[in-house]
Amino acid sequence: MQVLQRFLLAMCCGALAAVPAMALAFPHKPVQLIVPYAAGGLTDNLARIVAPALSARWGQPVVIDNRNGGGTSIGTAAAARAPGDGYTLLLTAFGYIGNPLLMKKLPYDPAALVPVTIVAEAPSVLFVSATLPVNTVPELIAYAEANPKRVVFASSGNGSSPHIAAELLASLTGIDIVHVPYRGNGPALNDLLGGQVQAMFDSAASMSYVRAGRLKALGVASDAPVARMPEVVPIARSGVPQLAGFAAGGWFGFFLSSKTPAELQQRIYADLRAVLETPEVRAALERAGVEPRLMTQPEFAAYLRAEHDRWAPVIRERRIQLE
Incomplete structure (x- = not known):
């Protein structure tokens, strides 16, 4: 009888140990959305369009955290230091590719972040x-x-x-x-x-x-x-x-810690895509003055490389720097 009791106790303990793993399926707590721009700007406005829809899909608050300053480097650095658990997202724009060209010393490693998807473009x-x-x-x-x-x-x-x-x-x-x-x-x-x-x-x-x-x-x-x-x-x-051929404008996209497991990256990408494809969100983005656009992770990464190569000569020729 004692042997049976010990066996049942061990089974119960094992089951209890498994409960947190099941209960902690993403997301089980609020998600932080860092915007490295001031409140009231265009990037912030887009965040406030997407965040409520994403929150409704996840059943958890998506809390916008405006960390402007340093040419977006302050907020970007905070996102780059975040653990790779999916609970810190970054919504940023040109500064992501511009800062490595504009700053002599970055307060973060660009490789610490991975692109998830573009949200929209805005021809200037x-x-x-x-x-x-x-x-x-x-x-x-x-x-x-x-x-x-x-x-x-x-x-x-x-x-x-x-x-x-x-x-x-x-x-x-x-x-x-x-x-x-x-x-x-x-x-x-x-x-x-x-x-x-x-x-x-x-x-x-x-x-x-x-x-x-x-x-x-x-x-x-x-x-x-x-x-x-x-x-x-x-x-x-x-x-x-x-x-002739003059083109310029803004783009806006989501990033995650590069330590985030690939499977979780894909889950977050799929959820973002589902939200961004809804007529309500698309209409709200258009009212904000941008053109909704979606890309897969590889497509967005290629887009960012092309943007870097396009603007690097202009920044160098005009000797533009951030202190």
Whole structure:
């Protein structure tokens, strides 16, 4: 009888030991979503669209953690240090490929993060102040040539995609511009609306100010017209020979610790894809001024390599650095 009791006790203990492993199936607790940009910016807005849908799918809170600063390096470093358990996601943009080119010493190892999927792309629109006496890209180039250092381009930060787009425009046309970095997209846009700066590359979300007469949209940095704003001419087709093929814009994507097991990476990718394919989320992303897009992990990794190779020469030629 004692032997039987010991046997049954051992079986019960084994079963109890197995319960946590079964109960701790991902996710069993809140998931942290790091956004290395300020609250209220475009990347943050996208996070606040995706997070509730992902939370509903997982049955756990997805908590947004805005850790801006250092050209996105602060938030990215926090994500790179996270354990590979899937409970820390990073939603970031150009800084992921830009920082290794812009910073002499990174506070994290880029290899500590692995791409999961892209969320959306946003072809940049060239906006100028309503008071600037130009209405086309050729007129802007002519004005800048006649008024060196009088055209001030705002951006959401030094080394950001709007900054790099402005530097590419200046490099190709030879105009002499002034760049003023801001701590986020919102403050930069406010000064553009107020006339303190003259120009800025931004997403289609700011087209509402054009329709209200508060800004002018001179062109979109894409190879072809964008369906949602067919009235805006592609910069590549603006009639300035140096700008043929001009393209610039933002992308937004999810990353995980590279220590995350491959099976869990695939689970998170599948859940993200399911959420991003819902009509409600796609519509919300479009209202935010971006073009929803999905890629597999290998496709996204290849995309990032191509982006790196595309912008590295511009950053080196213009000697852009982050301290």
